[in-house]
Amino acid sequence: MTDSCPYRTISIIGVGLMGASLAGALKASASPPVIRGSTPDRENGEKALRRGLIDSYTPSNREVVSGAELVVIATPPSSIPDIWEEIGPVVSPGTLLTDLASVKQNLHAIYLERFSSVFPRYISSHPMAGRELTGVDASRPDLFRDRLTFLIPFSSSPPGEDLERLKRLWTIAGSPRQTVVESREHDRILSLISHLPHLLSFSLLETLVQTTDKKTIPHWNWPSQRGGALKDMLRIAWSGPDLWGDILLQNRKELLSSIEDFTSSMDVFKKFLVAKDREGLISYLKTLQAKAHEDMHHERHS
Amino acid sequence: MTDSCPYRTISIIGVGLMGASLAGALKASASPPVIRGSTPDRENGEKALRRGLIDSYTPSNREVVSGAELVVIATPPSSIPDIWEEIGPVVSPGTLLTDLASVKQNLHAIYLERFSSVFPRYISSHPMAGRELTGVDASRPDLFRDRLTFLIPFSSSPPGEDLERLKRLWTIAGSPRQTVVESREHDRILSLISHLPHLLSFSLLETLVQTTDKKTIPHWNWPSQRGGALKDMLRIAWSGPDLWGDILLQNRKELLSSIEDFTSSMDVFKKFLVAKDREGLISYLKTLQAKAHEDMHHERHS
Numbered sequence: 001m002t003d004s005c006p007y008r009t010i011s012i013i014g015v016g017l018m019g020a021s022l023a024g025a026l027k028a029s030a031s032p033p034v035i036r037g038s039t040p041d042r043e044n045g046e047k048a049l050r051r052g053l054i055d056s057y058t059p060s061n062r063e064v065v066s067g068a069e070l071v072v073i074a075t076p077p078s079s080i081p082d083i084w085e086e087i088g089p090v091v092s093p094g095t096l097l098t099d100l101a102s103v104k105q106n107l108h109a110i111y112l113e114r115f116s117s118v119f120p121r122y123i124s125s126h127p128m129a130g131r132e133l134t135g136v137d138a139s140r141p142d143l144f145r146d147r148l149t150f151l152i153p154f155s156s157s158p159p160g161e162d163l164e165r166l167k168r169l170w171t172i173a174g175s176p177r178q179t180v181v182e183s184r185e186h187d188r189i190l191s192l193i194s195h196l197p198h199l200l201s202f203s204l205l206e207t208l209v210q211t212t213d214k215k216t217i218p219h220w221n222w223p224s225q226r227g228g229a230l231k232d233m234l235r236i237a238w239s240g241p242d243l244w245g246d247i248l249l250q251n252r253k254e255l256l257s258s259i260e261d262f263t264s265s266m267d268v269f270k271k272f273l274v275a276k277d278r279e280g281l282i283s284y285l286k287t288l289q290a291k292a293h294e295d296m297h298h299e300r301h302s
Numbered sequence: 303m304t305d306s307c308p309y310r311t312i313s314i315i316g317v318g319l320m321g322a323s324l325a326g327a328l329k330a331s332a333s334p335p336v337i338r339g340s341t342p343d344r345e346n347g348e349k350a351l352r353r354g355l356i357d358s359y360t361p362s363n364r365e366v367v368s369g370a371e372l373v374v375i376a377t378p379p380s381s382i383p384d385i386w387e388e389i390g391p392v393v394s395p396g397t398l399l400t401d402l403a404s405v406k407q408n409l410h411a412i413y414l415e416r417f418s419s420v421f422p423r424y425i426s427s428h429p430m431a432g433r434e435l436t437g438v439d440a441s442r443p444d445l446f447r448d449r450l451t452f453l454i455p456f457s458s459s460p461p462g463e464d465l466e467r468l469k470r471l472w473t474i475a476g477s478p479r480q481t482v483v484e485s486r487e488h489d490r491i492l493s494l495i496s497h498l499p500h501l502l503s504f505s506l507l508e509t510l511v512q513t514t515d516k517k518t519i520p521h522w523n524w525p526s527q528r529g530g531a532l533k534d535m536l537r538i539a540w541s542g543p544d545l546w547g548d549i550l551l552q553n554r555k556e557l558l559s560s561i562e563d564f565t566s567s568m569d570v571f572k573k574f575l576v577a578k579d580r581e582g583l584i585s586y587l588k589t590l591q592a593k594a595h596e597d598m599h600h601e602r603h604s
Binding site: 078128129130147148150177179181185188189192193194196197198199200201202203204205206207208209210211212213217218219220221222223224225226227228229230232233235236237238241242244245246248249252255256258259261262263264265266268269270272273274276277278279281282283285286288289291292295296298 | 380430431432449450452479481483487490491494495496498499500501502503504505506507508509510511512513514515519520521522523524525526527528529530531532534535537538539540543544546547548550551554557558560561563564565566567568570571572574575576578579580581583584585587588590591593594597598600
């Protein structure tokens with residue numbers, strides 16, 4: 001069964017990796033909506049237009065939102081309050097708004113303080129997908145396929161039908177599972193499953209680059225010596241600095257707490273090394289993998 | 303130009319992932335050598351025989367080494383001294399020995415103390431390849447393709463022709479680049495490019511599993527919520543506990559020092575978070591990626 005898109009007209013602010021991928025996914029669906037896009041990057045916008053990802057392009061965010069049923073804000077987290085400010089006067093109260101920011105608590109607080117009456121219908125989205133590349137060129141209509149999308153209602157009134165329609169939109173975009181969570185809960189989960197991993201990958205790259213700087217190991221040449229393990233662990237270290245500096249700072253409180261958790265976990269392993277406890281380490285690793293497998297099969301009752 | 307194998311008969315002790323992959327790679331070469339294999343795991347050994355990876359199978363390490371031109375010990379690092387002890391009396395002095403252990407300093411010390419006159423021709427090998435699976439079933443003839451192999455001469459006499467022949471063997475096995483290093487240097491490099499990444503992946507998995515245990519986040523379900531970033535960062539967390547507990551302990555000294563380096567790197571990022579320094583973080587990430595790119599193109603002269 002192919003579901004039809006619950007919106008006839010969608011406006012996307014920010015036609016980069018995420019915005020253009022969403023546009024492409026919806027355009028590939030059974031009954032594609034009319035999609036209008038805005039971005040200050042004229043080249044990206046016109047490229048998206050030429051490729052048929054959007055039906056019209058304007059550099060003006062105010063122009064793009066007028067009369068839209070759904071507005072999707074697909075720009076970096078820290079830019080969103082300014083965009084709210086900008087489009088507030090021209091968005092009609094009947095419009096549903098969403099964004100794709102990776103961090104929600106700060107945004108939600110600003111929304112409640114200044115924008116809840118401006119945008120009475122607002123449900124924040126976060127599809128668990130991304131790439132280490134940016135822009136229209138990196139976009140893919142299958143970016144969201146089989147991924148989970150978090151939905152975080154910002155409006156205090158129960159979103160009811162809006163929530164159901166937005167869920168359908170994400171299903172059509174390729175993300176068949178959605179979980180409705182609160183903004184703090186979202187940020188705690190994300191700090192552990194996404195922001196901490198990125199910070200670890202950045203830190204690992206930093207360790208390697210520092211080792212090059214120190215020149216203490218004669219044949220050191222990590223790029224040519226690395227195997228598949230290091231390649232995997234460094235893939236996300238190439239993620240865009242502007243976006244990721246923004247994300248890590250936006251979620252600093254939860255991330256600092258996740259770093260503490262991680263440090264404790266690393267200490268567990270350090271203790272085995274310091275104590276030269278080979279059998280203890282092996283047995284700990286086995287238990288860890290068994291617990292992780294139980295998590296994967298939802299079988300843990302302890 | 304296809305090079306021919308520099309050995310006519312090779313004996314492989316341990317027909318698991320690494321040993322069977324090496325056998326498969328050599329058997330796929332232009333002039334495959336006769337390969338004999340031993341392993342206490344009869345099922346694995348007979349499977350390797352049936353698949354044509356080896357020409358004969360015996361559970362006896364003593365039997366397999368007799369008359370071989372080259373003996374490859376492809377068992378976990380901690381088992382190697384016992385195997386040396388076992389085969390010492392039956393290996394002829396003309397035989398070249400190698401092993402595929404991931405850690406070398408401890409082994410080298412034991413070699414110098416007790417085995418240098420037993421095995422006067424010994425060059426340790428470490429191809430930078432592996433998988434998170436074990437056994438003949440996981441083996442692949444292309445496992446070493448385009449990977450680098452470290453060669454660590456254990457014998458004090460200059461290995462000369464042996465080194466050239468062993469290099470040719472690895473080239474034929476798919477690993478066209480070899481770097482000759484000392485055992486301590488090898489272990490320092492490996493602690494940074496392989497053992498630390500594994501420890502980080504194990505520690506990250508531990509953090510996630512602990513979060514499940516604590517039950518403090520209502521909708522927490524990392525296996526279904528994770529995106530591509532976390533999948534990549536956890537791939538090596540499924541590596542075999544017996545082998546990896548062994549490797550991490552064998553290289554504990556260098557690894558503990560690499561953990562210190564990593565902790566300093568993580569502290570750099572923590573400081574930006576604590577100071578709420580978004581611009582500083584972004585600029586640091588940009589510099590880091592630029593330096594890493596320079597490393598990749600060998601352009602750093604600072």
